[in-house]
Amino acid sequence: MSYQSMEEAQERCKREGIEFWKAVQLEDADERDVKETDSWEQMRGMWQAMLDSIDNYDPSLMSRSGLVGKEGGLMEAYREEKDTLCGDYMAKVMANALKMGCNNACMKRIVAAPTAGACGVLPAVLVTYFREYDVPEEKMIEALYVAAGIGQIIANRAYLAGASGGCQAEIGSGSGMAAAAICHVKGGSTEQIAAACAMALKNLMGLVCDPVGGLVEVPCVKRNVGGAVNAMAAADMALAGIISQIPLDQVIDAMKEVGDRMDVSLKETGIGGVAGSLRAQEVVKKM
């Protein structure tokens, strides 16, 4: 039975003297009745797919609606030519988030994390770090276990679908997963991992799912940037020793409550939010 709460996972870590990622891996091996090494190899496959996806971005492609496609290329060119406000490293994170979002919209291969719409957040945070700092691949695969374990707890207590809980459940969860994952890579403790995730989730709580024309394009592609940047900020706060005054499990429960109260027009129906704007209606008419 997968972890129903971060508290439960943390107790196991303490009891057995293991790191959070290991607790997630042991649970996976047990639940699916596979060897730890098989689970590891499968996770390595996910990591490789993320690396490949970023590399296979093609700025000349457009989505079927023609709304998105070139944003990753524009951001990369800007970073190379100009002084960015966010600095070179964060600009790389942003470019990678956009590339993944565009890949998804253009029917290229991606890794849903936790969903296809939010597929850019985790690789933007992890792949950028991996390539910049030359850390061992093993550390990144551990980080994917951290992300998956967090995602599973969110799925067990709340939800991961925009149609169920709004974008906070997709980009929000993706951001919480990425914050926890990068916190692990940077040597954060289990408590810091939980805090990073809690802060990332709180910052995006209430985010609505309002895709123009119901398509995973606008505002989804750019929200991957928001999710990635937020994850880095939350992880840095946790690593600085800043704690989340509300424990992670209770933050997830609050997210569920907010999602339940969210009007259905704001949950992937393409009715409310920016999907309801005049411009969006013009776009839909042309499709």
Added chain:
Amino acid sequence: MANIFDILGPVMVGPSSSHTAGAVRIGLVGRQLFGQQPDKAVVYLHGSFAATGKGHGTDRALIAGLLGMRPDDLGIPDSFEIAKERGMDFVIEPRELRDAHPNTARIMMEADNGKKLEIQAYSIGGGRIRVSMLDGMDVNFSGETHTLIVRNQDQPGCITDVSTVLNLCGINIATMQVFRARRGGSAVMVVETDQVVPESAIEMLERRQGILKVTFLAAI
């Protein structure tokens, strides 16, 4: 219950796990149940599949599945052209289906030798699906585990026959559901198993009285 590779994954062609990856799976499960690539397919899209399917590539995804592609196949965007090359005719239409989940597709498959099969399935998110109808009969399975589908006359002994044959082959039954159109009419058993059901077991079953047709769907 979702495992960690439902959370991180699937590796898939975008843009939507429900409208693209799930649609590929519906097509693929349909093809596996049919046992071959259909020569002709008529696809009805219902609800959200009909409303936003085009922008999500749901239409191309379903055809890709019928061609045997998996959700991470880079050929998905070109499935219409590939179908043409491979000689599969298809028609896709929006259609209001009664009491159906918003992300539902119905597929009528036909082969030149006269073989026909109709399935209805819906996408539940994360690339996962449920098959809800088979040749007009209500069913409920995912195709994520090995699945044995037995069409039979609704008469005493058929369920015993199936469990006996599986037992003889050392196959454990994970779940079992039985459905029937009416008393004494046609019926269907959906048996999810822990092991692959071998061809020999299927032949043994098909020889039993009252059993009309047996199809095995290996976990996809």
